[in-house]
Amino acid sequence: MFARLVGESFVRNPRRILLAAAALAVGMAVTTAALSVALDVGDRLAREFRSLGANLLVTPQSDSLPLQIGGVDYRPVDEGAYLNEADLGKLRTIFWRHNILGFTPFLDSPADVSYVTKSLVTISVPLIGTWYEHEVAVSDGSKFLTGAKFTHPWWKVEGRWFADDAKECVIGAGLASRLSSAGIGGAPVAAIGSTIEISSRGAGRERIPVVVTGVLSTSGPEDDAILVPLSLAQQISGHPGQFRQLFVSALTKPEDAFSERDPASMTPAEYDRWYCSPYISSIGTQIEQVLPGSDARAIRRVAETEGRVLTRVSGLLWLVTIAALVAAALAVAATSAATVIERRSEVGLMKALGATNLMVGGIFLAEQFVLAITGGAIGFLLGSLLARVLGASVFGTPASLRLVLLPIVLGLATAVVLLGSVIPLRRAARFEPAPILRGE
Amino acid sequence: MFGRLLWRLLRGNRGRLAVALVAMASGAAVISALFNMQFDVQRKMTQEFRTLGANVVIAPAKSFDDGATLDRNLLNTVEMVAGADVAKAPYLYIVARTDANRPVVLAGTWLNATSALRPYWKIDGEHAPFSSEATSCLVGTNVARQFGLKQGSELRLHYGANEARLIVAGIITAGGAEDNEIVASLPVVQDLASLRGRISLIELRVPGTAQEIQAVADRLQAASGDVRVEPIRQIDQAEGALLGRVRLLIISMSALIFVLTALSVLATMTALAMERRADVGLMKALGGSIGRIVALFLAEVSVLGIAGGVVGYLIGALLTIWIGRSVFGAAITPRVEVLPLIVALMVGVALAGALPLRLLGRVKPAVILRGE
Numbered sequence: 001m002f003a004r005l006v007g008e009s010f011v012r013n014p015r016r017i018l019l020a021a022a023a024l025a026v027g028m029a030v031t032t033a034a035l036s037v038a039l040d041v042g043d044r045l046a047r048e049f050r051s052l053g054a055n056l057l058v059t060p061q062s063d064s065l066p067l068q069i070g071g072v073d074y075r076p077v078d079e080g081a082y083l084n085e086a087d088l089g090k091l092r093t094i095f096w097r098h099n100i101l102g103f104t105p106f107l108d109s110p111a112d113v114s115y116v117t118k119s120l121v122t123i124s125v126p127l128i129g130t131w132y133e134h135e136v137a138v139s140d141g142s143k144f145l146t147g148a149k150f151t152h153p154w155w156k157v158e159g160r161w162f163a164d165d166a167k168e169c170v171i172g173a174g175l176a177s178r179l180s181s182a183g184i185g186g187a188p189v190a191a192i193g194s195t196i197e198i199s200s201r202g203a204g205r206e207r208i209p210v211v212v213t214g215v216l217s218t219s220g221p222e223d224d225a226i227l228v229p230l231s232l233a234q235q236i237s238g239h240p241g242q243f244r245q246l247f248v249s250a251l252t253k254p255e256d257a258f259s260e261r262d263p264a265s266m267t268p269a270e271y272d273r274w275y276c277s278p279y280i281s282s283i284g285t286q287i288e289q290v291l292p293g294s295d296a297r298a299i300r301r302v303a304e305t306e307g308r309v310l311t312r313v314s315g316l317l318w319l320v321t322i323a324a325l326v327a328a329a330l331a332v333a334a335t336s337a338a339t340v341i342e343r344r345s346e347v348g349l350m351k352a353l354g355a356t357n358l359m360v361g362g363i364f365l366a367e368q369f370v371l372a373i374t375g376g377a378i379g380f381l382l383g384s385l386l387a388r389v390l391g392a393s394v395f396g397t398p399a400s401l402r403l404v405l406l407p408i409v410l411g412l413a414t415a416v417v418l419l420g421s422v423i424p425l426r427r428a429a430r431f432e433p434a435p436i437l438r439g440e
Numbered sequence: 441m442f443g444r445l446l447w448r449l450l451r452g453n454r455g456r457l458a459v460a461l462v463a464m465a466s467g468a469a470v471i472s473a474l475f476n477m478q479f480d481v482q483r484k485m486t487q488e489f490r491t492l493g494a495n496v497v498i499a500p501a502k503s504f505d506d507g508a509t510l511d512r513n514l515l516n517t518v519e520m521v522a523g524a525d526v527a528k529a530p531y532l533y534i535v536a537r538t539d540a541n542r543p544v545v546l547a548g549t550w551l552n553a554t555s556a557l558r559p560y561w562k563i564d565g566e567h568a569p570f571s572s573e574a575t576s577c578l579v580g581t582n583v584a585r586q587f588g589l590k591q592g593s594e595l596r597l598h599y600g601a602n603e604a605r606l607i608v609a610g611i612i613t614a615g616g617a618e619d620n621e622i623v624a625s626l627p628v629v630q631d632l633a634s635l636r637g638r639i640s641l642i643e644l645r646v647p648g649t650a651q652e653i654q655a656v657a658d659r660l661q662a663a664s665g666d667v668r669v670e671p672i673r674q675i676d677q678a679e680g681a682l683l684g685r686v687r688l689l690i691i692s693m694s695a696l697i698f699v700l701t702a703l704s705v706l707a708t709m710t711a712l713a714m715e716r717r718a719d720v721g722l723m724k725a726l727g728g729s730i731g732r733i734v735a736l737f738l739a740e741v742s743v744l745g746i747a748g749g750v751v752g753y754l755i756g757a758l759l760t761i762w763i764g765r766s767v768f769g770a771a772i773t774p775r776v777e778v779l780p781l782i783v784a785l786m787v788g789v790a791l792a793g794a795l796p797l798r799l800l801g802r803v804k805p806a807v808i809l810r811g812e
Contacts (some may be wrong), residue, residue: 220701299615305491334463
């Protein structure tokens, strides 16, 4: 009887039901889409921020004071401490290994470059050894592809990059233009494809012939240097298997009041929470633990900005999402209130025929509940689709389907619909059947 | 007569109209808050990117290795070309020696300009403006650790036969080259190095997109002759790309919420129109013309639209201020021009919701009045 009454009301006025369900589906679609986007945005924007390059710098702990001007270290090669290239695979074994998107070691040293124009010319230039695309063997047996391509995405090369194990180099754009203006007449000096000889600074060192494969522009100090594969720089400077600086690009969580505390002052439980959160400071600590004698520090220029913008954007999105949620809820509640108000005469008739308030309320609520589940489910599907489109258009990759949201959305739909119908139903309970049936 | 009928209708349907008004006002509130923010958020976001610091560098055409420096007068040219409101600072780098004959990089700059161009520095100690710029210096955290310096320590630096005495005003943590430097006032460093009126480079923070920055850089290059003017590509490209993403994100969220709120309001209005069939039947039976009935309903709906729009705008303004406070720490001023926009929008949506009224022409009074 009860079920039949509820079913009957669906069949008898399909247009009204359709309208209410449509309003509900639309409202829940916004909710789903907004929630999916808000849940995802932190991760996705953090990934976008990697276009700023590395956010962690690792240097040897017991290093003497670097004499770095314009990015070039003017210390003698034999001074200061070095880190071991062999340890780098361990970076992919730390707790937050999947958050480490790339790392690039650097070894810079002063060098002499010789080339032939009319006679043999030798000039002093900074030599930088690094990786462009290098496969690192991780201790768990897997391989990890990393290098400047990932940590310095704004570097552009004309020609091509050096091969990782070849005797090849790319030269900075500033240096290249100075060299080509130096070559009076004859063939341009150090053009792509030509060969130059590089040696460690000082007389009587071994000169190694290297082929120029490209011209690099970075708008940084590298524009005035020569870049070679790390292994070649190690060979030239006489520091096999070593490097001086490591740039790490990691996905991190914005710093907050908790992460800015000194880990040493935390209780063990707090320390565990800090250690297991991808804060830049905890990832830095984990890197220091696997690279003996290293000092990992956040590059504040990048990390600060990233943290600020991420906090702002996700805060903004959450508030907008909440506002949208409230608006959608009110609109849906209004629609269900309207449907109940509209059916006052039906209520009057039921009561005239002897239905109790409980019975009437039960029928209406059951009807609205069915509506909420159907509308909510349709809304969830629509909203997930919408979130996919939104994710694809803003970030280039569609947002993943979040099934977690389904129960939340269904619960919300039910709550909103019941809330919308309870007020008019309570008023309906006070109705006297007679005036209503008379149409007043 | 028309006015009285309208008033009667509005009063008679208080309950339903209140419900529709709630739906409308809440939608209008969210939409007007989004509109308000569209105007301001992009500017506020651009400001957040200030922490990235300088985005254009002017350096000698030759590399530092050759000991090339710039004339300080170049700053005047820069100010003329780029405008006085562009943050800028000159830097002079030398390698000085401490009392113990240990080499250290000493940078001379306008100490009080560091907060604009190196806003990401974390300084333990005194912040700009410095009480005595001529004798203050900031030391990098590595320098402080290696030389055992702390705030208030005295430091003597030598360059050739010259000597400078400085007081440590603060310790810098930057996670970059600055950690290994001592930063002092430009005249102090120029005197120490006997390089009066010379600088190594100029840094600028040019506001705007990558194209605008490039345009300023080109103009600077044309005006300043034999120097290198280069936008720091790391900063301006990434910043442009990120701002674009954030903007797109906010716009698409706004569009989404806008469309769906409009649809919700539409649904409510349609329900209202359908409900009106009984009234229409009655009025038709009494001999009212269809045009008049429709006009009456449209007037009613417009009143609703205006009321919803105004109430929504007011709530939206409060929402805007609140969001501004809690996200950016500064209120976003609601815009007056959003009000007519939102009212027009709400009236439009309300009228669109009245579309099913076309069906009213087909209403047969007898059937309706029987209650079918």
